[in-house]
Amino acid sequence: MKILVIDGQGGRLGRKLLENIRKICPEAEITAVGTNSIATQNMMNSGCADHLATGENAVIVACRTAKIIVGPFGIATADAMMGEISPAMANAVASSSGYRVLIPMNLCSTYIAGVTAGSAAILEDAMQHIRQLAGEEC
Numbered sequence: 812m813k814i815l816v817i818d819g820q821g822g823r824l825g826r827k828l829l830e831n832i833r834k835i836c837p838e839a840e841i842t843a844v845g846t847n848s849i850a851t852q853n854m855m856n857s858g859c860a861d862h863l864a865t866g867e868n869a870v871i872v873a874c875r876t877a878k879i880i881v882g883p884f885g886i887a888t889a890d891a892m893m894g895e896i897s898p899a900m901a902n903a904v905a906s907s908s909g910y911r912v913l914i915p916m917n918l919c920s921t922y923i924a925g926v927t928a929g930s931a932a933i934l935e936d937a938m939q940h941i942r943q944l945a946g947e948e949c
Contacts, residue, residue, distance in 0.1 A: 812839045812945045815877035815909065816860070817870055817886045819895040822850030824914065826857045827934065828881050833859035835942050842877070844869045846895040870900045877909040879944055881937070884913045910944055912937050 814832055818825025822845055829843055843860035845851030851865040864873065874880060885891030887905045889898040904911065914937055 812836065812879070813877050814839045814841045814879045814881065814941070814945075815873045816841065816843045816854065817846070817873075817880065817882035817904070818843075818854065819846030819850050819883075819885075819892040822853030824883055824916075825850060825854045828914075828937075829854055829857045829859040831934065831938050832881065832941060833857075835938055836945050839945065842873050844873050846870070846892065846900070867897050867900050871903040874903040874907040874909065877907060879912060879941060880904055880907055880909045881912045881941065882914065883916045885916065887911065887913060912940055912944075 814836065816825050816828050816832065818828070825843060825845065829841060832839065832841060841860050842862040842864070843851065843854040844864045845854055846866070848865050851863055854860060855863050883892070885896055887901055888896060889901040890896060891901070914933060
């Protein structure tokens with residue numbers, strides 16, 4: 812199972828996602844792509860990614876083969892994350908044949924109704940859904 816984790820800014824959410832995904836899917840092939848080198852470095856420090864890359868083209872290429880794409884909601888929104896998500900990146904995520912598991916965040920001039928700030932339940936719900944999607948492969 813190919814799982815792609817995309818994050819930007821400081822990569823803290825991406826790191827948490829990687830650590831949790833590795834726990835529930837130890838056999839998954841996990842690629843982490845940061846929109847900047849700091850995010851990639853933080854995700855690398857988790858020790859949970861099989862492959863790491865940085866930048867727009869890495870997002871575009873990785874989205875082509877990922878079965879599951881995981882990250883903050885902004886990865887599918889052009890100009891999100893203080894401009895780190897280019898229209899090409901957002902299009903690659905949104906048009907990928909991979910299944911998207913997006914974590915809602917009320918940041919960067921975006922409000923997602925029903926989301927309470929920092930809810931651990933959101934992350935747990937995402938992990939349960941990934942576990943279901945991966946089925947026997949996890």
